[in-house]
Amino acid sequence: MAFSLDDGIAHLESRLRLGPFSRDGFHLIELRRHGTELYVVFRWRENPHRFGVRIPIDDTGQGIWTGLETTSAQDWADEVQGHLAEELMTGYVARAGRRPVADYIELSGTWWVSESARAVGEVPAGGEGQWLARDGLHPGRGRRFERRIAWLQAHVDNADAEQFVGQAVVTWASPGTAMLALVELTPGTPLTVGSDLTWTTINSAADAGASHVVTSLEEPWLDTLGFRPAGRGMLATSTTFLTAQGW
DSSP states (O other): OOSOHHHHHHHHHHHHHHSGGGGGTEEEEEEEEETTEEEEEEEETTOSSEEEEEEEOSOTTBOTTTOOBOOSHHHHHHHHHHHHHHHHHTTHHHHSEEEEETTEEEEESOOOOOOSOEEEEEOOTTOOOHHHHHTTOOHHHHHTOSSEEEEEEEEESSTTOOOEEEEEEEEEEETTEEEEEEEEEOTTOOHHHHHHHHHHHHHHHHHTTOSEEEEOOOOTTTGGGTOEEEETTEEEEETTOTTTTTO
16 A cells, blocks of 8 residues: 555545535545444435445555555545445435444445336426326325425336336425325236335435334335334334334
8 A cells, every 4th residue: 555544534534525425415424444444424415314334444555436546545535435426326325234333324235126127206396297197196196295205206117207107205294204195006016116116205205304204004015114003003114224124
């Protein structure tokens, strides 16, 4: 190693605090060095939970992002920042495996993989969702909810988005608590589309600041996502996803 690791970590901290993707919701809390690993502890968007990822530091001569040789502290910091930015901006916080560690949730690997072959996204802002009616859905049900956090739609995953097969809405129930208010699927649509829609609504709620999501809906996939009885006919799950992942 032709540079000081301490210098590399200092450059990395500067980049993470001022880097361009911090404008997209990354907020560094601190870097923690333990042996041959560096822990990046951070907040994501308005998510109320603290997260951490491990970065190996036993071989700083090869970039973690491109695999190219790193010959300076600046090169190494650029590689780590690039790796983190690529992962985080492509949904890593949502899809990663999670486990509780000290005062944060450690992210690693992949937990959620869509099995539905359907694409889920938001109904465009200002849109009325009238195209959903063409395929047998009821956009009026999505429009009627106030205090919406997200209104989502699912369609066949192709370039034309020619067939819409589901919609879901998550709203605010109270400060810090969101409500899964609607999940609607067209007849014959696989239940995995419902679970993808629900998983996405939970992440949307978390990124907006919700620590819990409640619902009065009764759907077969809710248990998989950590929903448990919460009294008065309601189910609730934490946006940590720790219950869903067996913690």
